[in-house]
Amino acid sequence: MSNLSKILGGSSTTDPRKEGLPLFGLWGQESGGNHNVNFRIFDSGFRNVGSPWGGSTSTTSNYRYGIMGDASHAYSMNDHGTDFNSNHTTESYTSWTNYCKSTYQIDQYPHAFYYSASRNGHCSWQSYHQITSSFEYTVGWTKLNMVLPEGCRPRRMFCNRRYSMREKSGNNSLPSMDFYQYESHLLNTDNDYCVSTGYNEKNKMLVMVHSANEGDNSAKTVHIFKSSKDLNLVDKIKDYFDNLESTEYFTDSWSLDNNKNWCTVVGNNGWVGFGAKNGNTKKYCAFDCNVKGVGVDITGASRRYLDWQDFAGSTTTSYGAANGNQYYTRFNTTWDGTWGMIFSPYYYYGPGINAFAMSLENPRKFISINQTKSDYPNPYTAWGRTGFHGGNAANTDSTSWATYGFSFDPTDSDHTVDTTVYMGSTSGEATMPDNNSHVGGTYTNKTGSCSIANCYTQLTGGFHSTCYPVLIGLNWWGKYESADASFGGK
Amino acid sequence: MAIYYFTNTGEPCTSFEVTGEDLMKKGMAIKATVPDGIESWRLSYDTAAKAVVVYAEGQDEAGALAQRTTDAAAQVVTDKEKLTADLAAGEAE
Numbered sequence: 026m027s028n029l030s031k032i033l034g035g036s037s038t039t040d041p042r043k044e045g046l047p048l049f050g051l052w053g054q055e056s057g058g059n060h061n062v063n064f065r066i067f068d069s070g071f072r073n074v075g076s077p078w079g080g081s082t083s084t085t086s087n088y089r090y091g092i093m094g095d096a097s098h099a100y101s102m103n104d105h106g107t108d109f110n111s112n113h114t115t116e117s118y119t120s121w122t123n124y125c126k127s128t129y130q131i132d133q134y135p136h137a138f139y140y141s142a143s144r145n146g147h148c149s150w151q152s153y154h155q156i157t158s159s160f161e162y163t164v165g166w167t168k169l170n171m172v173l174p175e176g177c178r179p180r181r182m183f184c185n186r187r188y189s190m191r192e193k194s195g196n197n198s199l200p201s202m203d204f205y206q207y208e209s210h211l212l213n214t215d216n217d218y219c220v221s222t223g224y225n226e227k228n229k230m231l232v233m234v235h236s237a238n239e240g241d242n243s244a245k246t247v248h249i250f251k252s253s254k255d256l257n258l259v260d261k262i263k264d265y266f267d268n269l270e271s272t273e274y275f276t277d278s279w280s281l282d283n284n285k286n287w288c289t290v291v292g293n294n295g296w297v298g299f300g301a302k303n304g305n306t307k308k309y310c311a312f313d314c315n316v317k318g319v320g321v322d323i324t325g326a327s328r329r330y331l332d333w334q335d336f337a338g339s340t341t342t343s344y345g346a347a348n349g350n351q352y353y354t355r356f357n358t359t360w361d362g363t364w365g366m367i368f369s370p371y372y373y374y375g376p377g378i379n380a381f382a383m384s385l386e387n388p389r390k391f392i393s394i395n396q397t398k399s400d401y402p403n404p405y406t407a408w409g410r411t412g413f414h415g416g417n418a419a420n421t422d423s424t425s426w427a428t429y430g431f432s433f434d435p436t437d438s439d440h441t442v443d444t445t446v447y448m449g450s451t452s453g454e455a456t457m458p459d460n461n462s463h464v465g466g467t468y469t470n471k472t473g474s475c476s477i478a479n480c481y482t483q484l485t486g487g488f489h490s491t492c493y494p495v496l497i498g499l500n501w502w503g504k505y506e507s508a509d510a511s512f513g514g515k
Numbered sequence: 516m517a518i519y520y521f522t523n524t525g526e527p528c529t530s531f532e533v534t535g536e537d538l539m540k541k542g543m544a545i546k547a548t549v550p551d552g553i554e555s556w557r558l559s560y561d562t563a564a565k566a567v568v569v570y571a572e573g574q575d576e577a578g579a580l581a582q583r584t585t586d587a588a589a590q591v592v593t594d595k596e597k598l599t600a601d602l603a604a605g606e607a608e
Contacts, residue, residue, distance in 0.1 A: 055598060110594065112587050115580065337534040339527035341556040342576075372556055393534075397527045399556040400587075422597065451524075466543050474534050476522045476543075490601035491594040 050497030053487015063487030070511025075146035127375030160196035166353035223289030277325025285346035298388035338395030376402035421486025449480030
């Protein structure tokens with residue numbers, strides 16, 4: 026009956042956007058890439074799911090160009106450099122070979138700042154000659170943070186600035202496909218610069234933060250919309266606003282070094298988390314954005330859960346939007362959409378991670394996530410059903426590739442109980458536990474901080490001698506139920 | 516001098532007392548005294564020696580960053596020497 030229902034277009038059909046569990050690419054090479062370059066695609070069980078390369082070459086013909094079809098050059102032959110073994114410590118986005126390993130490369134959207142990579146193992150670099158006018162450099166921070174159903178990453182990209190929402194096709198300069206001026210729907214126009222927007226597809230709630238400027242102004246008006254139309258299904262953005270069921274707002278004063286850092290995370294229960302990098306630290310607070318009635322609870326204090334929480338882990342010199350638009354605070358979600366995190370590097374422009382992880386069912390449940398690596402980093406990507414991994418590009422000579430992996434409990438959404446985080450390890454019996462205890466821990470809501478443990482995999486880095494692999498985000502993880510052998514259902 | 520909390524593997528964990536003491540109770544942190552004015556990326560805890568280690572000790576932040584650049588350049592040389600030796604060994608086999 027269920028099969029018949031699917032054939033006839035019944036309600037049990039799988040969301041066409043739904044992907045299999047997250048995949049990632051791993052680029053490894055000897056220093057010059059002259060005689061060994063290796064790019065493999067792995068699933069969340071660390072099994073190779075990519076396609077083999079064709080072609081052959083000799084030591085006098087660069088493997089990178091011979092096998093990859095010259096895909097990893099940029100504008101001229103060596104724009105990207107020739108050595109992906111390079112370290113990433115304090116270098117900014119203009120240091121092409123280093124910044125590939127920045128935490129800032131990957132967020133919830135299926136594109137990256139520096140490259141485009143397919144699940145079949147084809148990776149091509151962007152032209153760095155256009156980077157200063159690129160999407161992520163210019164308006165990436167205006168993207169909506171999306172809370173979506175299980176297995177879905179954003180497939181439509183809406184950007185919100187001033188009083189205008191636009192739909193874009195990706196990280197390019199092609200024109201907006203649609204735009205809508207929504208100020209006629211606002212109940213308060215004290216502040217006219219939109220600095221952050223979040224959308225939850227389950228409750229069709231759109232929440233946006235407006236300030237008096239895109240710099241450090243503290244005045245805030247938070248607009249809360251609920252519509253009968255799903256923003257991700259409308260033909261025109263206007264349709265969402267034409268079908269509003271409620272419109273509310275509240276005002277408050279939130280200080281920050283740069284408003285482009287703000288992230289808005291709309292929970293399934295109507296509570297909304299607002300957080301951002303601020304100097305070397307980060308701040309977060311949850312507000313009740315459920316319908317109260319027009320003119321009711323129009324101050325932040327009347328809707329706030331406790332007080333603002335500063336990042337509780339270790340901090341050091343690190344850079345965000347105050348140092349350049351492209352370093353805005355990122356948002357990502359787990360594959361199943363039950364947990365999210367707003368994050369930025371621990372160190373300068375890329376290494377390590379300072380994050381708030383929050384339940385997307387109930388954003389009042391949150392903890393700090395910390396990893397203090399200050400060199401040889403990698404970006405973080407969604408991993409498995411309810412986790413993330415990445416952050417480690419250490420030399421794999423004489424050892425296997427390691428990654429900082431951690432996972433949450435998808436049913437853990439009660440903010441009055443500690444948060445469980447599952448982690449791996451690097452030493453002793455904890456590496457492969459033969460008992461019922463997990464290696465992670467439980468962390469106190471709000472003030473707790475989880476320092477992520479390094480986890481060994483059984484993967485080589487890609488070359489038998491010196492090799493510092495690069496973790497690459499992929500545009501498409503594959504069709505749900507057929508792409509990832511590690512998914513055992515639930 | 517200041518109090519700092521490290522993970523059980525010796526990495527910087529937190530400078531916040533509420534967070535650090537909570538982790539201590541759960542057996543997930545080590546409490547130690549660290550010099551004032553040192554950024555956390557330079558700090559680690561030697562679990563065998565039970566002592567705080569300061570990278571580029573005696574130098575200011577600018578000096579530590581310069582030391583790091585020097586160390587990174589040396590690492591590149593070491594990597595290339597290792598690579599050359601590994602390749603030569605492979606060809607000899």
